[in-house]
Amino acid sequence: MPSNGKISLEELNRRLADASLSDEELARYFLVDEDRSGPFNPVLTVNPDTVSVPQTAEGTERSAALLNSANFVARLRRHFAFNARVGSGSYRGPILVSEGDSWFQYPFKLEDVIDDLMQDYAVFSLDAAGDTLSNMFREAGYLDAIANTGASVFLFSGGGNDVVAGGNLAAHLFDFDPAKSPAAHLRPSFNLILDEAIGIYSKLVRQVAQKFPNVHIVCHGYDYARPANGPWIGKPMASRGITDPELQRAIARVMIDRFNERLGLLQSTSARLQYIDCRNTVPADEWFDELHPTNDGYRKVAKKFATVIEQLKPRTRDVDYRANKARAARATETSSARPAVRPSRAVPQSARPSDGPRGIALHIGLNAIDPAHYAGWAGPLNACEFDAQDMHEIATGLGYDATLLLTENATRENVTKVFKKAAQELKEGDIFFVSYSGHGGQVPDFNGDEEDGVDETWCLFDGQLIDDELYQFWSKFRPGVRVLVVSDSCHSGTVIRAVVPDATTDVAVVSSPLARAMPINIASRTFRQNRDFYSKLGSSLSSVEAQSVKRATDTPISCSVRLMSGCQDNQVSLDGPGNGAFTAALISVWDHGRFSRDYAAFHAAILRKLPETQSPNHWMIGPKNPVFDAQSPFAI
Secondary structure, three states, X not given: OOOOOOEEHHHHHHHHOOOOOOHHHHHHHEEEOOOOOEOOEOOEEEOOOOEEOOOOHHHHHHHHHHHHOXXXXXXXXXXXXXXXXXXXXXXXXXXXXXXXXXXXOOOOOOOOHHHHHOOOOEEXXXXXXXXXXXXXXXXOHHHHHHHHHOOOEEEEEOOHHHHOHHHOHHHHEOOOOOOOOOHHXXXXXXXXXXXXXXXXXXXXHHHHHHHOOOOEEEEEOOOOOOOOXXXXXXXXXXXXXXOOHHHHHHHHHXXXXXXXXXXXXXXXXXXXXXXXXXXXXXXXXXXXOOOOEOHHHHHHHHHHHHHHHHHHHHHOOOOOHHHHHHHHHHHHOOOOOOOOOOOOOOOOOOOOOOOOOOEEEEEEEOOOOOOOOOOOOOOOXXXXXXXXXXXXXXXXXXXXXXXXXXXXXXXXXXXXHHHHXXXXXXXXXXXXXXXXXXXXXXXXXXXXXXXXXXXXXXXXXXXXXXXXXXXXXXXXXXXXXXXXXXXXXXXXXXXXXXXXXXXXXXXXXXXXXXXXXXXXXXHHHHHHHOXXXXXXXXXXXXXXXXXXXXXXXXXXXXXXXXXXXXXXXXXXXXOOOOOOHHHHHHHXXXXXXXXXXXXXXXXXXXXXXXXXXXXXXXXXXXXXXXXHHHOOOOOO
16 A cells, blocks of 8 residues: 555555445445536546545546446445345345345445345345436336246335436426425426336336236335435426425435336335335435435334235245255346346236236127117127127236127117226226227217217117216226227217327228118107106216216326227218227237237237228326336236
8 A cells, every 4th residue: 555545546446345344334436526416426536535546537537437337346245245145055045136226226326225235135136336227117127037046026116317307397387386285396297207217117017017916016206305405306496496405305305206107106006116205205404415325324224114915925925945055146147237138018918917007808799789668780700709709818818807798689778787896896096997899879968968969878688888877987986997998889089180100010900891870860759769767867977977078178087098989079980890990900919919009009019000080089087097008918
């Protein structure tokens, strides 16, 4: 060691490789370069007071090379510790894999959450300061790590960069306005950032749950950030004239609350996901900077993780002590350099996890209707029963509790019975999936809620089911329930511009197509023949519907309802020999579950397969549900 008490770069490299030295002992050799750091991406620089760096071009280059490997070295040191613990044969706890940002790895300068947990648990760490949610999902190194280590718990920390808009928070804030609330200072674009983040989160969670059905996933939503004139929160706010410290903290609380709300929603729709609410965990005086706790603050967060891990231990697989050394050897095969692993587009699981959300499904298909109710018209169709059977097959394959009602059994009583059962039994996070294939009809609008003066209907075997009645059913579902409606019938959507199919895509061909619409003369005769029934139905709906309309304005329905319809209100859906045109396109795009994108992409792909005369619709009513938006079609 030089006489000035400093160590050389070569000695620092040697000490970094010495697993017996703690991060605390190494911390004195580094400083945080705040000018070069990003949110959740601390950049280190060599401490000139403790390390001798030659003031030459070569010395600068050697110093930079050492710093660039900080994440790699920190991860490698953790791998040594993991292999030593598991390989010893004396460890009797669960095996954990961790993937995350700087809350899980703040190299050398801070003892983060994983540093604390590694005191008691065997944690195979893939964490890297500055890693983004999208990058972690894209590379998916955790899949190999879980497989190689035999882990029973997966710890995840991600989304922090998104919460602070990737360092571009000012672009998502309005200028200071004393009349605005803290929440009103955030632009709508901020919610879009969080929605995109939670969409990636949802895909990551389902990816792990599908491949490792027995692994528990534990995540967190951070604590309330502390604006302190830093580059990620304080200064962006000040650039918008938001300088009052109390208002800055209030806005930051809204940002963190919105992220946590989305994680709570994700937990309710995911099997084996344990979300930890870390808000109000770190005291005000235990923050290292705007985004990171001090060692004491991290210790309090780690304690929350340890509590959850202990709760999961009785349900996780015990370590096979005889296989400890083999597991340690397999773990070393997972590259510390984070290999890019591409998840395969596998067919979804054949059954839902027993501890996950529940799915109830109803599939209705009518190739004919009762002439006694429909003015002597039987309304023959070819493929509606096939449509319902195919949708039923999809639902049962995904683990839904599914009911199939065909033609004579598709009565108003039988259909509404399933609706009521689903509304009574499903809770937050569950899903109700209903598909209808048959004639679409129209009856006079009795409550004035339709601009064209008619209500759209499903033609069930012994009578029509009016769209106003459907709204009443939706209003009975509990908050947080997802409702998916697929309707392959005429007059089943709302006005939308027709899109010309992509010339590069095969268009669904329907031989001898039949419109799935009740002819106008039949509709008129059906109404006149059953005037008392529909008049009484309309009258009974008017007061209830008026209340529903008021509730939709003042307090929207609690569940989130998504409709994917075969056409617009002013169009007809085409029948065919094997499937209806819309259902045929849907099944083709679904591709036995290989389609893994979200509902918006699903709708767009179906639309491109249909002729321009039939434009399927996609719309939502009820509270916005970003997790539902981001899920792959039909996912429970």
